Amino acid sequence: MPFCLFLLLLLLLPAGHASVFVPDAADTVLLRVAPSDNAEVQRLRQMRAALAEAPGRIEMATAFAQAAIAHARRSQDARWYGYAEGALRHWQGRERVPAEVRVLRATLAQHDHRFAAALQDLDQVLAQQPQHLQARLTRAVIHSVQGRYAQAITDCNVVRRYRVLMGVACLATPRSLSGEAEQALRMLHTHLALAEGDDEARLWARSARADIGWRLGSAETEIWFREALDSAGARHDMALHLQYADFLLSQGRVAEAAEVARAWEDSNEGLILSLRARMRSNAEAPGIAQDRRRLEARLEAERARGGARHFGTEAAAALYVWQQPARALWLAQRNWVVQKTPSDARLLLRAAVDSGQSDAAVPVRDWLRENAVQDQRLQALLAQLGQTAKSQAEDT
Amino acid sequence: MKPFTWLGLALLLCISAAPLWAHKPSDSYLQLTVEKSQVEGRWDVALRDLHELVGLDPDGNGEVTWQEVRDSRSAIIAATLPRLTLRSAGAVCDVATGALRIAEHSDGLYAALAFDGQCAAPVEQLSVHYDLLFDIDPSHRGLLRLELGGRTYSTILQPTARQFDVSLEQPALGPLFWTYLRQGAWHIWAGFDHLLFLLCLLLPAVLQRRQEGWVAATDARRATMELVAIITAFTVAHALSLSAAALDWLQLPTRWVETAVAATIIFAALNNLLPLVQRRLWMVAFFFGLIHGAGYAGVLAGLGFDAPTLALALLAFNLGVEGGQILIAAACLPFAWMARHQPLYRHLVVVPGSALAILLGSWWLAQRLFHIRLETLL
Numbered sequence: 073m074p075f076c077l078f079l080l081l082l083l084l085l086p087a088g089h090a091s092v093f094v095p096d097a098a099d100t101v102l103l104r105v106a107p108s109d110n111a112e113v114q115r116l117r118q119m120r121a122a123l124a125e126a127p128g129r130i131e132m133a134t135a136f137a138q139a140a141i142a143h144a145r146r147s148q149d150a151r152w153y154g155y156a157e158g159a160l161r162h163w164q165g166r167e168r169v170p171a172e173v174r175v176l177r178a179t180l181a182q183h184d185h186r187f188a189a190a191l192q193d194l195d196q197v198l199a200q201q202p203q204h205l206q207a208r209l210t211r212a213v214i215h216s217v218q219g220r221y222a223q224a225i226t227d228c229n230v231v232r233r234y235r236v237l238m239g240v241a242c243l244a245t246p247r248s249l250s251g252e253a254e255q256a257l258r259m260l261h262t263h264l265a266l267a268e269g270d271d272e273a274r275l276w277a278r279s280a281r282a283d284i285g286w287r288l289g290s291a292e293t294e295i296w297f298r299e300a301l302d303s304a305g306a307r308h309d310m311a312l313h314l315q316y317a318d319f320l321l322s323q324g325r326v327a328e329a330a331e332v333a334r335a336w337e338d339s340n341e342g343l344i345l346s347l348r349a350r351m352r353s354n355a356e357a358p359g360i361a362q363d364r365r366r367l368e369a370r371l372e373a374e375r376a377r378g379g380a381r382h383f384g385t386e387a388a389a390a391l392y393v394w395q396q397p398a399r400a401l402w403l404a405q406r407n408w409v410v411q412k413t414p415s416d417a418r419l420l421l422r423a424a425v426d427s428g429q430s431d432a433a434v435p436v437r438d439w440l441r442e443n444a445v446q447d448q449r450l451q452a453l454l455a456q457l458g459q460t461a462k463s464q465a466e467d468t
Numbered sequence: 469m470k471p472f473t474w475l476g477l478a479l480l481l482c483i484s485a486a487p488l489w490a491h492k493p494s495d496s497y498l499q500l501t502v503e504k505s506q507v508e509g510r511w512d513v514a515l516r517d518l519h520e521l522v523g524l525d526p527d528g529n530g531e532v533t534w535q536e537v538r539d540s541r542s543a544i545i546a547a548t549l550p551r552l553t554l555r556s557a558g559a560v561c562d563v564a565t566g567a568l569r570i571a572e573h574s575d576g577l578y579a580a581l582a583f584d585g586q587c588a589a590p591v592e593q594l595s596v597h598y599d600l601l602f603d604i605d606p607s608h609r610g611l612l613r614l615e616l617g618g619r620t621y622s623t624i625l626q627p628t629a630r631q632f633d634v635s636l637e638q639p640a641l642g643p644l645f646w647t648y649l650r651q652g653a654w655h656i657w658a659g660f661d662h663l664l665f666l667l668c669l670l671l672p673a674v675l676q677r678r679q680e681g682w683v684a685a686t687d688a689r690r691a692t693m694e695l696v697a698i699i700t701a702f703t704v705a706h707a708l709s710l711s712a713a714a715l716d717w718l719q720l721p722t723r724w725v726e727t728a729v730a731a732t733i734i735f736a737a738l739n740n741l742l743p744l745v746q747r748r749l750w751m752v753a754f755f756f757g758l759i760h761g762a763g764y765a766g767v768l769a770g771l772g773f774d775a776p777t778l779a780l781a782l783l784a785f786n787l788g789v790e791g792g793q794i795l796i797a798a799a800c801l802p803f804a805w806m807a808r809h810q811p812l813y814r815h816l817v818v819v820p821g822s823a824l825a826i827l828l829g830s831w832w833l834a835q836r837l838f839h840i841r842l843e844t845l846l
Contacts, residue, residue, distance in 0.1 A: 107530035
């Protein structure tokens with residue numbers, strides 16, 4: 073038996089090798105890159121070249137890593153996270169690691185879902201420099217994503233003392249998930265009306281407001297999303313756009329959702345949302361079969377390269393695109409172990425509803441109760457699950 | 469470093485924490501096929517990576533054309549091939565480049581570089597050393613697929629594992645079977661805790677527990693069968709968890725498994741003195757077998773066998789374990805049977821033996837649980 077399973081595993085390994093071809097014409101465009109007059113990329117390359125000459129120079133290394141991460145975020149090109157990591161490699165395995173290096177390393181680890189490694193670095197930094205705001209913010213986000221709201225609030229409060237709006241934006245999510253959603257909304261309103269803070273803080277605060285508004289079922293959610301999307305810097309914000317597309321989808325505004333998601337199809341999450349929206353209106357529409365294959369190939373390529381698996385993304389693909397609720401539930405449960413945001417909860421509950429497994433909801437139910445989480449979408453899913461359980465009980 | 473820009477970084481993590489920013493990091497796909505002394509290769513490197521390494525857009529208009537890729541051919545070769553070393557029997561194989569074409573992968577287009585390696589002698593052992601891009605991008609991965617002697621090997625080359633070694637020689641199956649059968653039987657002798665556990669189960673097999681205490685068993689056949697049932701249950705369970713560990717499906721912290729093994733010895737010995745479990749002892753043996761098997765994760769892991777060979781090795785090993793236990797039981801049982809009426813057997817063998825086992829088991833338990841070393845106590 074183990075042997076058969078083993079053979080099956082071997083068969084499931086990806087072929088990994090695409091067909092080769094010779095392009096038709098010499099002027100066929102194979103790749104679009106930043107043109108040579110792109111000042112930002114030029115500057116990054118110069119910084120990297122200079123760093124290569126002096127690998128241990130901390131201010132050069134951290135400046136490059138920081139710029140590379142910012143560029144990765146704007147351009148959605150994950151390679152720049154790798155280049156940032158490369159710049160910090162000098163301190164790998166050393167005992168004395170400068171705080172700035174630790175914070176950047178934690179940022180990269182967090183991006184890669186290695187939360188424990190990120191927390192280890194951040195705890196060390198904050199033990200020595202309790203006022204390190206970047207470390208506070210990053211740690212607050214990790215605590216919040218993993219459901220430790222009290223700890224997140226403690227970190228955000230430190231930020232708030234120095235950067236009011238940034239701190240308020242930071243506080244909004246953990247507060248709203250520990251029974252104070254209305255208060256968190258009011259706090260955001262008040263501080264946004266004061267027009268304080270910089271662009272980034274405003275974008276974050278507005279995004280948080282739309283997020284909380286949606287959870288509470290507020291009639292103004294649409295307006296708040298619009299305000300967030302119109303903020304300076306929102307253009308590059310994939311998470312915000314995809315969340316808006318998700319919101320539109322929940323309102324039955326399928327065509328608009330597809331339109332928003334389409335611009336982000338280069339990412340797996342964007343492609344999944346775009347497919348969801350298009351499949352809702354017509355599952356046989358042209359392009360859908362091809363995009364499903366595209367998604368499958370991408371997820372396969374990600375698994376093939378090893379490393380931490382992104383169970384949440386795989387769960388969403390299994391649930392919405394392949395419509396395999398049992399498998400999606402398995403994946404969503406693994407994801408729930410790692411992170412506990414409302415969208416992770418939704419994924420798990422939806423998979424539980426679709427696969428008729430009301431018992432699977434217990435961890436989410438516990439989380440909701442223990443933290444007094446307010447979320448109408450989750451309540452609706454739980455009610456649906458209750459119906460399923462009841463009809464199952466009647467059947468037997 | 470202004471706090472302003474610092475704070476900006478936070479945003480890429482935050483905002484309702486979308487799962488991830490998912491554009492795939494850099495990979496290359498390397499395929500090698502070994503035929504006698506020749507290594508036929510194809511290496512797909514992302515155009516995006518090559519652009520970073522050699523600059524594929526000399527006119528700077530933001531579009532990389534097929535013409536530009538072709539013109540960069542020698543630069544591409546100079547930036548890639550020196551980062552790949554093939555060695556057979558210690559000698560570096562010469563590599564000559566072939567056609568440069570384009571391959572499509574899930575995240576875009578790649579340059580597909582064909583090459584031929586020429587090794588000094590027919591390849592029986594090959595080392596692949598890979599060093600592309602790691603200096604600027606530690607998240608880069610080289611996905612190697614290698615065909616040698618009718619077998620296909622896959623591995624992921626990364627900064628912490630830049631080399632892959634493979635050898636043509638898979639051991640002949642007959643000798644392999646004997647080797648692992650012997651190892652299985654030896655495994656019983658070598659692991660003293662294993663042996664002790666077995667003896668604890670063996671000692672009272674010739675006795676029956678009654679209200680008034682231990683009495684000699686009357687039915688030799690029944691006593692033997694009970695013993696065989698216990699040993700077999702133990703072996704089957706042991707085989708299950710050992711196989712799962714060898715196939716890497718089960719990974720338990722060694723310290724806890726070893727602590728649990730010590731606990732099973734205490735339990736088995738205690739059971740001889742105070743009746744804890746009297747019936748269906750085989751079920752206890754089965755459960756404990758699972759624990760003992762998991763403790764030997766290292767025995768068969770990482771041998772580099774292909775699947776059928778590994779399956780045969782596992783089978784032989786487990787048969788060896790069973791055989792070894794039956795042999796020990798067969799050697800002890802006749803003496804125990806003859807001595808069973810002697811009160812001495814009970815008072816000088818079963819009771820002190822079990823007590824000694826409890827002492828040893830407790831010592832191991834403490835040692836493994838709290839990392840106590842004898843030297844530190846003395």
